[in-house]
Amino acid sequence: MTLLKKIRHLFSRSLSCEEANAFIADYLEGRLDPTLRSRFEAHLHMCPACTPFLEQYKQTVELVRDDGQIDVPAGLIEHTLSFLNERRIPGAEGAAS
Amino acid sequence: MTLASPSGASSDSTLDIDAILKGEPRAFEVLVHMESPRLFRMIQRIVQDEDEARSIMQETFLQAYKRLATFRKEAKFTTWLYAIGLNLARASLRKRRRYDMLEEDKMDRLQPAFESGMHTEKFDFWNPQRLAEQNERRNLVHAAIAELPPDYRLVITLRDIEELSTTEVAQVLDITEGAVRVRLHRARLALRTLLDRYFR
Numbered sequence: 001m002t003l004l005k006k007i008r009h010l011f012s013r014s015l016s017c018e019e020a021n022a023f024i025a026d027y028l029e030g031r032l033d034p035t036l037r038s039r040f041e042a043h044l045h046m047c048p049a050c051t052p053f054l055e056q057y058k059q060t061v062e063l064v065r066d067d068g069q070i071d072v073p074a075g076l077i078e079h080t081l082s083f084l085n086e087r088r089i090p091g092a093e094g095a096a097s
Numbered sequence: 098m099t100l101a102s103p104s105g106a107s108s109d110s111t112l113d114i115d116a117i118l119k120g121e122p123r124a125f126e127v128l129v130h131m132e133s134p135r136l137f138r139m140i141q142r143i144v145q146d147e148d149e150a151r152s153i154m155q156e157t158f159l160q161a162y163k164r165l166a167t168f169r170k171e172a173k174f175t176t177w178l179y180a181i182g183l184n185l186a187r188a189s190l191r192k193r194r195r196y197d198m199l200e201e202d203k204m205d206r207l208q209p210a211f212e213s214g215m216h217t218e219k220f221d222f223w224n225p226q227r228l229a230e231q232n233e234r235r236n237l238v239h240a241a242i243a244e245l246p247p248d249y250r251l252v253i254t255l256r257d258i259e260e261l262s263t264t265e266v267a268q269v270l271d272i273t274e275g276a277v278r279v280r281l282h283r284a285r286l287a288l289r290t291l292l293d294r295y296f297r
Contacts, residue, residue, distance in 0.1 A: 016214030049216040083155040
């Protein structure tokens with residue numbers, strides 16, 4: 001097989017699950033070139049594992065983005081300005097008093 | 098099918114950076130008001146201790162003020178500020194010996210497994226009812242993020258929660274954008290594994 005044929009073969013065959021896995025983030029961010037995107041989607045159509053896996057990955061990202069669990073403690077800014085004022089950092093003086 | 102890309106919503110555009118760099122008091126005060134909440138959340142994700150996070154955040158502003166002359170305008174001012182804070186947070190973890198290099202093994206175990214290029218596991222769509230239980234869901238996600246090793250928690254926090262751009266995350270962590278993408282992908286895959294037991 002000539003080198004050109006080998007390259008064509010490599011680019012025409014469908015992706016494996018492992019290869020598709022490596023492209024998930026780029027696929028979701030729209031960063032794949034059209035050829036690779038087509039090969040990725042072709043793999044999804046024929047693979048019973050990767051379709052739910054991709055959906056779970058997307059849901060993971062969405063769940064993380066929704067995780068606003070950390071509350072900022074009351075008085076955080078005032079305490080910080082006082083802390084800086086004690087160390088004579090300009091800008092902390094007026095607000096902390 | 099495309100996820101919206103994070104907005105990279107750090108706030109340099111609303112800060113008077115020149116005034117901060119000149120040491121103008123009011124400008125630094127505005128900086129503290131605007132950046133304290135986000136900086137606190139980032140540091141808290143790493144150290145997971147509210148008092149310590151508060152202390153490190155205060156030290157971050159102090160260090161930033163003392164080092165204003167070293168800011169080179171090659172990155173956003175807020176990126177520079179976050180880098181100071183997160184380096185202090187990581188140093189604090191190391192001091193407490195909570196920065197375990199063996200945790201990379203744990204991350205490997207949480208990645209999907211393949212044999213001859215194919216998934217070895219079967220996957221089903223997650224249960225919509227479980228996903229809809231909002232209070233429990235938030236606790237589970239929060240706990241799963243806390244299970245990740247610090248470097249992975251950090252990249253998830255910066256990119257997916259605080260929505261910094263890949264470029265900004267790379268500058269904050271002083272790694273390449275490619276390394277940010279790889280680390281973020283591994284972190285998301287590990288989180289998917291951790292959440293799978295609850296949502297399947």
